[in-house]
Amino acid sequence: MxxxxxxxxxxxxxxxxxxxxxxxxxxxxxxxxxxxxxxxxxxxxxxxxxxxxxxxxxxxxxxxxxxxxxxxxxxxxxxxxxxxxxxxxxxxxxxxxxxxxxxxxxxxxxxxxxxxxxxxxxxxxxxxxxxxxxxxxxxxxxxxxxxxxxxxxxxxxxxxxxxxxxxxxxxxxxxxxxxxxxxxxxxxxxxxxxxYFKKYLPYTVEAVNHPNNATTEVVLRAKKDTIKKQRAGQFLFVRFLGSKELNESHPFTISSAPHENVLRITIKACGDFTRHLFSNLHAGTDAMIEGAYGMFDYKSGGRKQIWVAGGIGVTPFLSFIRDLETGLAYDVDFHYTVRHREEAIFVDEIKEAAKKNPRLKTHIRFSSTDGSLTVEDIVKNVGEDIHEHYVYMCGPLPMVQSFEKKFLDAGVPSGNIHYEEFNFR
Ligand SMILES: Cc1cc2nc3c(=O)[nH]c(=O)nc-3n(C[C@H](O)[C@H](O)[C@H](O)COP(=O)(O)OP(=O)(O)OC[C@H]3O[C@@H](n4cnc5c(N)ncnc54)[C@H](O)[C@@H]3O)c2cc1C
CATH class of the missing domain: 1.20.120 (Four Helix Bundle (Hemerythrin (Met), subunit A))
Structure with a gap:
């Protein structure tokens, strides 16, 4: 309400x-x-x-x-x-x-x-x-x-x-x-x-990693104050100083856990800013951060959960998984789908987390070889009590919208379906 x-x-x-x-x-x-x-x-x-x-x-x-x-x-x-x-x-x-x-x-x-x-x-x-x-x-x-x-x-x-x-x-x-x-x-x-009123906090790029040939992981360390009240799954706005192309404020999910003393963001190269960042961002660059924002939080849901990540939509789930210090208090089926095997990022870390947390079951799918992930597959895997589940989704908007409709048709109450919107336009 x-x-x-x-x-x-x-x-x-x-x-x-x-x-x-x-x-x-x-x-x-x-x-x-x-x-x-x-x-x-x-x-x-x-x-x-x-x-x-x-x-x-x-x-x-x-x-x-x-x-x-x-x-x-x-x-x-x-x-x-x-x-x-x-x-x-x-x-x-x-x-x-x-x-x-x-x-x-x-x-x-x-x-x-x-x-x-x-x-x-x-x-x-x-x-x-x-x-x-x-x-x-x-x-x-x-x-x-x-x-x-x-x-x-x-x-x-x-x-x-x-x-x-x-x-x-x-x-x-x-x-x-x-x-x-x-x-x-x-x-x-x-x-x-x-x-003059908003908090833009100065950070420095501590490291730039490339988990695959289209993704950049940026590690950011606060120069002085860190952003406050961060929950796993939230996002921030970042711009990088010193280069005209990178000095634009863009939103990205914080893929690190709140307890880490650095912030990590994981970015797919898809347009001018993100492609330039992939090729040119280097350690030592100054950054300004605004945030954290967002309420995509699995802890607000019930015991039985379904998480669905499509492509770079895995970032809030990475944050959830990295936050599992004291174990998972929910039964989660985590479906992570990408087109090709090379596109999947941090797969070993996700599998390792599943080993440590028996209540987390991971299903990684490569649509080019295994066929597209469907809600029917997810429902079949869950069994009879789909209406008791809470669904958390993040991925391409057409996928999320069509999954939402199908989950509703399958009997998941609309109040149980949550998704992160990766588009502000
Ligand atoms: C809440 C949220 C969380 C996000 N988390 C991630 C993430 O973890 N990893 C990731 O790779 N991407 C994430 N995105 C998407 C990311 O912000 C865009 O892909 C990126 O800004 C594209 O910029 P571009 O110039 O490279 O591409 P463009 O081709 O210029 O833009 C592609 C699309 O991205 C969106 N976009 C572009 N610039 C902005 C901006 N300044 N502010 C808002 N939307 C913009 C627009 O819908 C645009 O049509 C997130 C977006 C939102 C809204």
């Missing part, structure tokens, strides 16, 4: 906005096209409420994680609130009664805000359209830079609402102003003054 409180609050805020407009309607006298103007303002208000929720999530408030189920889940909410605001903005534009003859400054500002937000959001929704991908250089970093300007158009959008010929509805307008203030503060915090 607590994990849904964040989303529930957002839904309540949206409904409350509509209810306030309905309970305290604007004055009708002398207003042309009253119904359309009224509906347009309600829609515009909901857009501001949803956008300020998105801007709030962008501040990455650690204290709010328990109410969403972790920062990765907060970014799913961010995607949903932003997409809903984006779509409602179109409906708002089509609903409000505007004519070319009586355009005011506020209308022009509204147009600027609308076009600015469209230009920023469309490459997120349709990253593969060639014209749009030119705006971002087809890279995540380019997309992130473009995304930074969204708050400016949010502010222009609000000034637009103050300068157009608005309906007279004192309470509703004041209610929306609260969200505008919250959204603006959150945006300024994220982009301008947050760096």
């Amino acid at each position: 607590k994990r849904n409180l964040g989303n529930l609050t957002i839904i309540v805020l949206v409904f409350l906005t509509v209810i306030i407009w309905l309970v305290f309607p604007p004055i009708k006298e002398g207003v042309e096209n009253y119904a359309r103007a009224y509906a347009g303002e309600v829609l515009g208000s909901v857009v501001i409420v949803l956008m300020s929720c998105s801007l709030f999530i962008s501040t990455r408030p650690k204290w709010a994680e328990p109410f969403f189920g972790g920062l990765d889940k907060m970014y799913i909410t961010h995607r949903r609130t932003s997409t809903s605001a984006f779509l409602l903005m179109f409906v708002h534009l089509l609903t409000v009664p505007i004519t070319i003859v009586n355009l005011r400054l506020g209308n022009y500002l509204g147009m600027i805000a609308f076009l600015g937000i469209v230009a920023i959001v469309l490459p997120t929704l349709a990253p593969r359209i060639p014209f749009l991908s030119r705006l971002t250089g087809n890279t995540y970093e380019g997309w992130k830079k473009l995304h930074r300007y969204i708050g400016i158009f949010f502010i222009i959008g609000f000034i637009h609402s103050l300068t157009v010929k608005a309906l007279s509805a004192f309470i509703a307008i004041n209610w929306v102003q609260i969200f505008f203030i919250i959204g603006t503060i959150c945006y300024l915090y994220t982009e301008v003054f947050g760096q």
Whole structure:
């Protein structure tokens, strides 16, 4: 329940906005096209409420994680609130009664805000359209830079609402102003003054290892203070100083155990940053760390568990296994699947942990020779009581999504299924 409180609050805020407009309607006298103007303002208000929720999530408030189920889940909410605001903005534009003859400054500002937000959001929704991908250089970093300007158009959008010929509805307008203030503060915090409050801790790269020809293990040692309150399976944001290509903040799971006096992250080379890191990162490089975040924690589940790792999605499970100092208090079937034998990392360590912990049963699968891992295989292996199991998954999004559906069909309660989202876009 607590994990849904964040989303529930957002839904309540949206409904409350509509209810306030309905309970305290604007004055009708002398207003042309009253119904359309009224509906347009309600829609515009909901857009501001949803956008300020998105801007709030962008501040990455650690204290709010328990109410969403972790920062990765907060970014799913961010995607949903932003997409809903984006779509409602179109409906708002089509609903409000505007004519070319009586355009005011506020209308022009509204147009600027609308076009600015469209230009920023469309490459997120349709990253593969060639014209749009030119705006971002087809890279995540380019997309992130473009995304930074969204708050400016949010502010222009609000000034637009103050300068157009608005309906007279004192309470509703004041209610929306609260969200505008919250959204603006959150945006300024994220982009301008947050760096003075957030904890970016200095670390040094102590070692760089290559467990296979596409993966880098980076060992990081704190220069002074270490990141606090770390649980196995959490993730951090890291950037490396001294090289433009590596000085970008990227999220990675901490694959070491919390009791280790270094942090280890294990990174698959899949794009510009991670490939450059594979070839160029060396010991002695300075790094800045932000975190730890996330609530992917098997200890919150029941006695019988199924862990599923696909490819580099093994990293949180490495952390779980490395954390087994006092033995495992759960019965775990751990399925680790990769395409080829060479892609599997730290296999000896995983097998060694299974030998020491009889309650941990490992199943390593190479799909190119053994065929793809399926939920049917996992269920057959578990037996009758699949509905009593807790499932923890991390891997490629299509695999995780299809497994989630099949586990539900097999009778695993939805509250028992947990997965780590490796994608913030
Ligand atoms: C919570 C979390 C934990 C992760 N843990 C690991 C891990 O342990 N090991 C591992 O190899 N990978 C992990 N990832 C994925 C990793 O962050 C991306 O693969 C990496 O950032 C890709 O960067 P790139 O420039 O090389 O690739 P690109 O081709 O630029 O990006 C590939 C995709 O990665 C994501 N991505 C890229 N840059 C960022 C960024 N700065 N912030 C957020 N997402 C980004 C985007 O979805 C993008 O479409 C994790 C991601 C998340 C969200």
